[in-house]
Amino acid sequence: MMIEFLQTLGKNTRASFTKLGRATFFLIQTVSGTASVLPRPRLLLKQMYSVGVLSFLIITISGLFVGMVLGLQGYYTLSDFGAEETLGVMVAASLVRELGPVVSALLFAGRAGSALTAEIGLMKATEQLSGMEMMAVDPIKRIISPRFLAGLLSMPLLAALFSAVGIIGGQLVGSGLLGVDEGAYWSQMQANIDFQDDIINGVLKSLVFGFVTSWIALFEGYDSVPTSEGVSRATTRTVVNSAFSILGLDFILTALMFGDD
């Protein structure tokens, strides 16, 4: 009984460590493969389309609504203190620092990450990847690296769009609907949002999230059991693991970036 328990524990620990090792090795190969993507921008462009352009709509619409909700909720709370002029600061700070990078990364994991895993997993299941290897084409360089690079590049752009649209949405609700002075909305924002501390850190956050989400999505696809059930499990794991890593990393990054002030 005890021995059995220890056995399963040891087995699981070993399995998760070997998986971590495979993931790290996969990451090293992928990153070193990105160099060979640059001479062939068409590969990257195609992936930018499916990862970035197709996520454009969901990101902008979600951003607009998140900004509008922030505007409403912020107004209700701030007007209790007679401080509704600072609505712009509240909306912009929460979007640029936290919600922009985090929510767009979560949406990105759900929209693009799951698609990447399913695509790679299915390629593996139909033995397209082994076929490429047979033809002496490195599937990492040809398939994985362009997708990784596209995810890494798209994420900061999507997060910036999310924040920008959200701030406009907050302004629409705040000064259009609730009567906050438009000049105060923008000027308070400009006085309190710092380029270095807020904008640059937000972009850095979204770069980290893009890196991690693309890594997880591609690895889960590449490492999936090549059956229909295996692919579906891998897709689920992508979304769950991405969400965990995004939220966990966000806490660590926030503690590091905004700790001393």
Add this chain to the structure above:
Amino acid sequence: MQHTNTQDTLVGLFVAAGIAGLFFLSMQVSNLSSFTEHDSYTITARFENSGGLKVKSPVSAAGVKIGQVTGIRFDPKTYQSVVSLSIDVQYNNLPEDTTASIFTAGLLGEQYVSLEPGGSDDFLKNGGNIEITQSAIILEKAIGQFLFKSAEEKAEGKKK
């Protein structure tokens, strides 16, 4: 070929929109457009008490922001707070006998340094020092004094 061309256009549009978003965030939302640090000069002011003043607090003259606080340190010899003010170089004609005071914007707002120009013909230069200063008003102190005073008045009223 037509298909890939539309794809290219859409990717181009996406990247342009993303960069426009970043540009919007940096120019319209943050303080990047309002103040650049490299064309400024620094002067110092000594206060008895700098209150809740922080680095990056605004420095204003006649209500207009002309610079920001770049450093606050405690001088162990004079027991004063030494505040470095970085002033935009286009306002290089502040007289030497300028007064610096620490005020609060609104009742709960942040504290800022207000400069009131004097009448001297000599101007403050980089590394210059403001001689006449007025410390921050500490709200707790003011309330304490007020309460003490009203209690005193009450006691006197009872005596009579």
